[in-house]
Amino acid sequence: MPVILHSHEMHPFLQTSGGSGTIELERAVQQDCRPLEIAVLNLMADKQGTERQLARWLGHTPLQINLTFAATDGYMQGVRSPSFNSTNDPSGHTRKFYKSWSEIKQDKFDGLLITGVNLLEPDVTCEALWPEIQEIFRWSASNVFSSLFLCWAAFAGLRYFHEIECFNQPAKILGIFEHNILSDEANLLFGFPDRFPVPIGRWQSLHGQNVAKRDGLEVVSSSEEGGPFLVSENVRYRGGKVYPRRVFMLNHPEYDTESIRHEYARDLLTWPNAHVPANYFPGDDVQKQPINVWRHAGNVYVNWVKTIYEATPFDLDRIPAPIQDSISF
Numbered sequence: 001m002p003v004i005l006h007s008h009e010m011h012p013f014l015q016t017s018g019g020s021g022t023i024e025l026e027r028a029v030q031q032d033c034r035p036l037e038i039a040v041l042n043l044m045a046d047k048q049g050t051e052r053q054l055a056r057w058l059g060h061t062p063l064q065i066n067l068t069f070a071a072t073d074g075y076m077q078g079v080r081s082p083s084f085n086s087t088n089d090p091s092g093h094t095r096k097f098y099k100s101w102s103e104i105k106q107d108k109f110d111g112l113l114i115t116g117v118n119l120l121e122p123d124v125t126c127e128a129l130w131p132e133i134q135e136i137f138r139w140s141a142s143n144v145f146s147s148l149f150l151c152w153a154a155f156a157g158l159r160y161f162h163e164i165e166c167f168n169q170p171a172k173i174l175g176i177f178e179h180n181i182l183s184d185e186a187n188l189l190f191g192f193p194d195r196f197p198v199p200i201g202r203w204q205s206l207h208g209q210n211v212a213k214r215d216g217l218e219v220v221s222s223s224e225e226g227g228p229f230l231v232s233e234n235v236r237y238r239g240g241k242v243y244p245r246r247v248f249m250l251n252h253p254e255y256d257t258e259s260i261r262h263e264y265a266r267d268l269l270t271w272p273n274a275h276v277p278a279n280y281f282p283g284d285d286v287q288k289q290p291i292n293v294w295r296h297a298g299n300v301y302v303n304w305v306k307t308i309y310e311a312t313p314f315d316l317d318r319i320p321a322p323i324q325d326s327i328s329f
Contacts, residue, residue, distance in 0.1 A: 035064035036110045036308060037316065039144075041101065041136065042069055043117035043129070043153065045086075047094055050115055053254040057301035058113075063309055068109070069098045072132050076100035101132075105139055108319045110312045111305070112144040116151025116252075120203055122168040124156045134160060145312045145319045147246045148304055154248035155204050158231070161246065162214050166204040172271075173200045174264060175278030176294055179223045179251075186234050186244040188220055188303050197279070197294040199255040200226045201263050206250070225278075226251065230300070237322035243311035245320075247304060253297035257290055 038058060044050040051069065058065060071079070071094065078084055079094045089095075114136070119127050133153075137160045140147050149157035158164040176197045181189050205227050211219055220230040233246040252259070260277050264286075267274040282288040311322045 034314060035066045036305065036312070037066050037068070037108070038111035038113065038305075038308075039068045039070055039104060039107075039109045041112065041114045042071060042098070043075075043115050045118070047071075047089065047098070049256075053256060053259075054113065054115075054301070057254055057298040058305060060299075060302050061305055061309075063305060065305070068104060068107075070101055070104050071098050072129070072136075073100045073102050074129075074132060101136055101139075105143070108143045108145075108316045110145045110308050110316075110319070112140055112147040114147070114149050114153035114157075116153055116202075119152055120168070122166065122204065124152070124159050124166065130156070137161065142320060145322075146244055146304070146308050148249060148301075149247065150249050151202060151252065152204070154231070154250045155206070157246065158206070158211070158248050161233070162217065164206065164210050164214065166206050168203045169205050171275065172203050172267065173205070173226050174260065174267070174275070175200065175280050176260070177223045177225050177279065179221045179229050181221050182219050184220050184232075185218060185242045186220075186232050186307055187242075188230060188232060188244060188247065188300055188307070190303050191299060192297075196297055198223070198229060198297045199252045199260055199294055200229075200250075201252060201255075201260065202226075202250065204250075235322065237311055238324060241311070243307045243322060244304065249300070253294065253300050255294070257292040261286075261290065 040051070040054060042050055047069075055067060058067065076094075076098065077100075079089070079098070084095075114133075117129070119129065121127050124130060133156055137157065147157070155166040159166070177200050178195050179198050181192060181194055184190070200223070208219060208222060208227050211217055211228055211231055216233055218232045218234055219228050220232050222228045227250075229249070229251045231248040231250075232244045233248075234242045235245045236242055260280050264274065264277050276284050276286060280290050282291065313319060313321060313323045
């Protein structure tokens with residue numbers, strides 16, 4: 001929760017604290033608080049594992065959050081059929097705890113998170129999922145305050161909203177890689193060191209220059225091996241403050257310690273000569289236990305929630321417009 005400053009004038013701390021974590025008394029006493037409404041459109045086959053990884057970080061603030069788990073209409077139609085059977089959905093988990101997108105599309109949300117999915121086409125528009133994802137992207141423009149697109153969904157979102165195409169690497173990028181902070185107007189990486197490790201597990205990549213030259217997009221972080229990691233589409237509101245209207249996150253800071261191991265094991269079933277994940281197993285010895293050096297990177301989800309809390313309107317019906325008030329800055 002923010003630090004409240006009692007001051008009749010602009011306190012210099014407000015300008016030097018990094019922008020996220022301080023609030024003037026006049027604004028604090030006027031604040032209406034309610035639980036944030038965040039929808040997670042989970043495209044992953046391992047629904048429960050993905051839920052656990054994301055909910056751990058989305059809930060890592062003092063803020064109350066109502067999480068709504070959803071899946072595409074096509075997927076839910078299959079799940080709800082009597083003949084549905086999946087090793088990734090024990091005890092009918094998805095049927096019990098998920099809604100279809102059509103069941104939530106009349107609602108408004110402070111945040112929307114769309115996960116990745118194991119799709120390999122270099123052109124995301126060639127995937128069978130593309131028509132339905134397009135419709136959800138279109139809906140998010142009017143019904144969601146801030147969206148975070150993860151992994152494949154980030155590539156799809158950049159294609160839909162900004163006509164930026166991705167391409168497939170000759171080999172899959174898998175492992176733990178050092179990333180740099182390039183620019184961070186919305187404080188998505190507030191509290192991060194200048195260099196930090198993040199897991200990568202993908203075939204697709206972007207040409208960084210194609211992102212950098214697009215107006216309204218900020219390349220927040222990248223790595224030498226994987227290119228852009230975090231791209232933010234920022235909006236200015238109330239006295240020049242910034243919040244991320246859309247976040248495109250191409251890598252996986254939420255991964256558990258064993259996630260890369262499991263992904264590597266799956267890859268070996270299809271590609272027996274797959275490279276050992278980089279910088280993951282000590283000494284590249286797959287028999288040794290990996291050491292989690294990236295856990296703190298999950299705080300990017302915490303920071304995203306904080307930016308939503310600071311800017312979203314109290315009245316959900318006003319979404320997607322940011323909060324407005326009469327305080328002078």
